Amino acid sequence: MSVPAIAVYTSPPGAVYTSSSELETSSRGSSPCATAASPSPASSHRHHQAIAGGLSCLFSSPSAAPRAAVSQDDLGALWHDRSGEPTAVAAGAGGGGGYSYPQPSSSPFKWRDMLHHSPVPLFHSPASSPAAAASRSPSAASWLAGRERERLFSSFVRNALGSCVDYAPVTTTTTPPLGVSAAAGELAFELDEHLTEAEPSCEPYARDLLAGAQARHRIFHDELVVKAFFEAERAHRGQTRASGDPYLQHCVETAVLLAKIGATATVVSAGLLHDTIDDSFMDYDQIFRMFGAGVADLVEGVSKLSHLSKLARDNNTASRTVEADRLHTMFLAMADARAVLIKLADRLHNMKTIEALPVVKQQRFAKETMEIFVPLANRLGIASWKDQLENICFKHLNPEEHKELSSKLVISFDEALLTSTLDKLDKGLRDEGISYHNLSGRHKSLYSIYSKMLKKNLTMDDVHDIHGLRLVVDTEQDCYRALDIVHKLWPRVAGRFKDYILHPKMNGYRSLHTVIMCEGIHPFEVQIRTKEMHLQAEYGFAAHWRYKEGGCKHSFVLQMVEWARWVLTWQCEAMSKERPSALGRSDAIRPPCPFPMHSEDCPYSYTRQCHHDGPIFVIMLEHDKMSVQELPANSTLVDLMERVGANSPRCSPYSFPLKEELRPRVNHKPISDPNRKLCMGDVVELTPALPHKSLTEYREEIQRMYERGGFALATTRDGPTS
Numbered sequence: 046m047s048v049p050a051i052a053v054y055t056s057p058p059g060a061v062y063t064s065s066s067e068l069e070t071s072s073r074g075s076s077p078c079a080t081a082a083s084p085s086p087a088s089s090h091r092h093h094q095a096i097a098g099g100l101s102c103l104f105s106s107p108s109a110a111p112r113a114a115v116s117q118d119d120l121g122a123l124w125h126d127r128s129g130e131p132t133a134v135a136a137g138a139g140g141g142g143g144y145s146y147p148q149p150s151s152s153p154f155k156w157r158d159m160l161h162h163s164p165v166p167l168f169h170s171p172a173s174s175p176a177a178a179a180s181r182s183p184s185a186a187s188w189l190a191g192r193e194r195e196r197l198f199s200s201f202v203r204n205a206l207g208s209c210v211d212y213a214p215v216t217t218t219t220t221p222p223l224g225v226s227a228a229a230g231e232l233a234f235e236l237d238e239h240l241t242e243a244e245p246s247c248e249p250y251a252r253d254l255l256a257g258a259q260a261r262h263r264i265f266h267d268e269l270v271v272k273a274f275f276e277a278e279r280a281h282r283g284q285t286r287a288s289g290d291p292y293l294q295h296c297v298e299t300a301v302l303l304a305k306i307g308a309t310a311t312v313v314s315a316g317l318l319h320d321t322i323d324d325s326f327m328d329y330d331q332i333f334r335m336f337g338a339g340v341a342d343l344v345e346g347v348s349k350l351s352h353l354s355k356l357a358r359d360n361n362t363a364s365r366t367v368e369a370d371r372l373h374t375m376f377l378a379m380a381d382a383r384a385v386l387i388k389l390a391d392r393l394h395n396m397k398t399i400e401a402l403p404v405v406k407q408q409r410f411a412k413e414t415m416e417i418f419v420p421l422a423n424r425l426g427i428a429s430w431k432d433q434l435e436n437i438c439f440k441h442l443n444p445e446e447h448k449e450l451s452s453k454l455v456i457s458f459d460e461a462l463l464t465s466t467l468d469k470l471d472k473g474l475r476d477e478g479i480s481y482h483n484l485s486g487r488h489k490s491l492y493s494i495y496s497k498m499l500k501k502n503l504t505m506d507d508v509h510d511i512h513g514l515r516l517v518v519d520t521e522q523d524c525y526r527a528l529d530i531v532h533k534l535w536p537r538v539a540g541r542f543k544d545y546i547l548h549p550k551m552n553g554y555r556s557l558h559t560v561i562m563c564e565g566i567h568p569f570e571v572q573i574r575t576k577e578m579h580l581q582a583e584y585g586f587a588a589h590w591r592y593k594e595g596g597c598k599h600s601f602v603l604q605m606v607e608w609a610r611w612v613l614t615w616q617c618e619a620m621s622k623e624r625p626s627a628l629g630r631s632d633a634i635r636p637p638c639p640f641p642m643h644s645e646d647c648p649y650s651y652t653r654q655c656h657h658d659g660p661i662f663v664i665m666l667e668h669d670k671m672s673v674q675e676l677p678a679n680s681t682l683v684d685l686m687e688r689v690g691a692n693s694p695r696c697s698p699y700s701f702p703l704k705e706e707l708r709p710r711v712n713h714k715p716i717s718d719p720n721r722k723l724c725m726g727d728v729v730e731l732t733p734a735l736p737h738k739s740l741t742e743y744r745e746e747i748q749r750m751y752e753r754g755g756f757a758l759a760t761t762r763d764g765p766t767s
């Protein structure tokens with residue numbers, strides 16, 4: 046009989062703080078999107094009425110008397126993220142963030158991560174161990190002792206197309222800079238001498254910030270992280286946020302968010318330094334010299350994502366569905382997934398502190414966040430960040446609905462009920478001798494409830510999965526036996542039973558669903574499935590993000606997303622095995638085969654190979670207007686110019702201007718070879734920004750250029766002819 050692992054997944058509705066930042070640095074553009082566009086699937090007046098109706102219907106009912114009288118303002122406190130606390134548990138494969146309810150001392154349950162501070166130890170990789178060439182299979186590794194497993198993990202990750210998790214980069218041809226040791230086995234570089242010297246002097250507030258972070262997560266005692274902290278302090282000294290808070294606070298909070306999901310020292314350090322390239326005197330080379338390529342590449346990656354995001358925001362690109370989809374793809378394809386994570390953490394903290402910005406900006410950022418960053422969090426499986434981002438955006442985009450719903454929902458979210466229901470089911474299963482892999486519970490997030498009400502035109506009473514339990518058992522037979530037990534323990538809600546085992550959904554999703562009534566008034570949705578069914582639901586065709594987002598056109602994106610989730614989850618599972626006594630039998634929901642390749646017969650494989658045959662997406666800037674262009678792999682600048690030229694007499698693809706200043710630029714650099722290949726995420730400026738006003742000659746030349754319908758210098762596909 047397996048020892049059960051219980052994880053309670055909860056979704057904290059957006060706790061709101063008061064200050065701000067990245068947001069304030071992004072104020073360019075004179076036509077902010079001032080309207081509070083609804084991010085919901087269909088926000089019609091009728092739907093809003095349905096919601097209002099639904100709310101009043103719910104709360105006029107005397108039976109819905111508050112179990113816990115908590116004011117709306119206490120929402121954040123009620124749902125505070127306890128992941129830094131010692132009782133935090135791993136949230137499970139697809140769960141993302143969350144926290145555990147306190148374990149009753151008498152309970153037989155074992156907690157997955159009692160000893161660790163991070164709720165989802167996704168990223169604490171054994172960065173320091175050298176690659177073990179031998180076995181590369183995480184499946185094989187799972188039964189090995191901790192140290193051996195670390196070596197195997199390190200090997201696996203290094204071979205998995207780069208990594209979401211931390212590892213010492215394999216040294217390539219690059220000559221190591223001063224102070225960087227290419228041969229270092231533990232780290233890809235050696236920390237310079239300053240690190241071992243006494244800590245640099247800084248303001249008392251900064252020391253308090255460091256101490257605060259150290260009290261929350263021990264990774265802030267790590268040498269590299271401490272050094273990153275002091276460098277961030279030096280870089281941002283004197284800078285403040287719109288709230289008046291020191292800028293450093295934002296860097297620390299971003300890093301804390303990463304630490305909470307179990308990020309390594311490299312990622313946390315990059316989180317601390319994430320704004321240095323854009324907002325301070327520091328550049329890539331300096332970061333590289335001080336911290337090595339691992340940190341420098343991540344900081345640069347975040348900087349690039351920030352630029353793209355700002356461009357998209359200024360151009361309102363995200364509101365155009367096709368372009369938004371291309372942006373998601375581009376973000377995931379162009380950067381190390383860890384850079385995307387840092388950007389997400391940065392955005393999450395900025396959104397948590399957005400109150401300090403003017404309302405117009407709040408809405409603009411909320412809209413962009415909903416359209417770009419929420420899908421990214423969803424795809425990467427960081428459910429708690431996704432929920433928090435959605436809830437905050439909801440508050441700013443639909444303040445009235447948010448206010449009404451949150452003030453009411455605080456009544457129906459019931460922690461204690463969730464705990465006692467889990468306990469009761471666990472006991473019922475034990476009494477009948479049914480073992481299980483995993484039993485978890487979650488509250489539906491505020492925004493998820495709102496979306497469901499809109500989408501299905503429901504009242505609150507009709508949303509039956511505000512409280513939900515999920516049980517993962519061994520066999521199909523156990524699913525039905527467990528279902529019987531559930532139906533014996535609680536009265537069922539008629540018409541809500543769905544047998545997706547007997548009748549799988551088109552996408553292959555299989556599970557038993559039923560709705561039961563707890564304490565006579567609280568509906569609970571119970572999902573019962575085997576481990577295989579669960580993997581299919583999390584990673585296969587039926588995966589949650591896919592099923593939520595609908596079809597994704599690009600198979601290579603599916604591969605990347607699956608890869609990222611796969612690595613994260615495997616790491617999570619591997620790390621939780623470090624506490625075997627706490628977990629007992631621990632192969633609970635680990636994917637069956639190692640990424641990037643599925644085994645021949647793997648049912649979760651949608652394609653066996655990871656071909657990267659395009660398309661590519663590039664940002665095109667023309668007269669300060671941005672668009673995201675989709676091109677076949679191996680396209681060149683000429684291909685892009687041809688496409689534009691086809692629609693515009695202004696631009697001839699076979700012409701290149703004489704003056705460097707007037708040439709198209711790729712990633713800010715003028716291009717002399719029109720056949721230069723374009724890469725995913727390149728920013729191509731087809732028409733130069735007008736030079737300084739005093740340079741009338743240039744202005745006239747540009748004018749002539751347009752009038753002629755082509756550039757001054759004829760070129761062929763092979764390059765300039767004269």
Ligand SMILES: Nc1nc2c(ncn2[C@@H]2O[C@H](COP(=O)(O)OP(=O)(O)OP(=O)(O)O)[C@@H](O)[C@H]2O)c(=O)[nH]1
Pocket residue numbers: 509510543550552554558582583587588589592
């Ligand atoms: N991963 C995954 N989960 C699914 C899928 N379909 C349903 N689910 C899960 O099962 C829950 C309930 O699904 P259903 O019983 O089909 O209910 P519904 O028709 O979507 O609507 P409600 O009954 O109103 O919840 C969803 O909220 C998901 O959590 C799927 O295709 N993939």
Ligand SMILES: Nc1ncnc2c1ncn2[C@@H]1O[C@H](COP(=O)(O)OP(=O)(O)OP(=O)(O)O)[C@@H](O)[C@H]1O
Pocket residue numbers: 054139140428485486487489490493497510512513514515570571572589
């Ligand atoms: N009954 C349940 N027990 C445990 N976890 C659940 C349950 N139902 C959904 N979840 C998980 O909770 C997270 C949030 O789900 P959420 O309720 O927002 O969307 P959903 O399940 O797709 O519902 P819907 O589409 O009906 O709104 C997902 O990771 C989902 O897999």
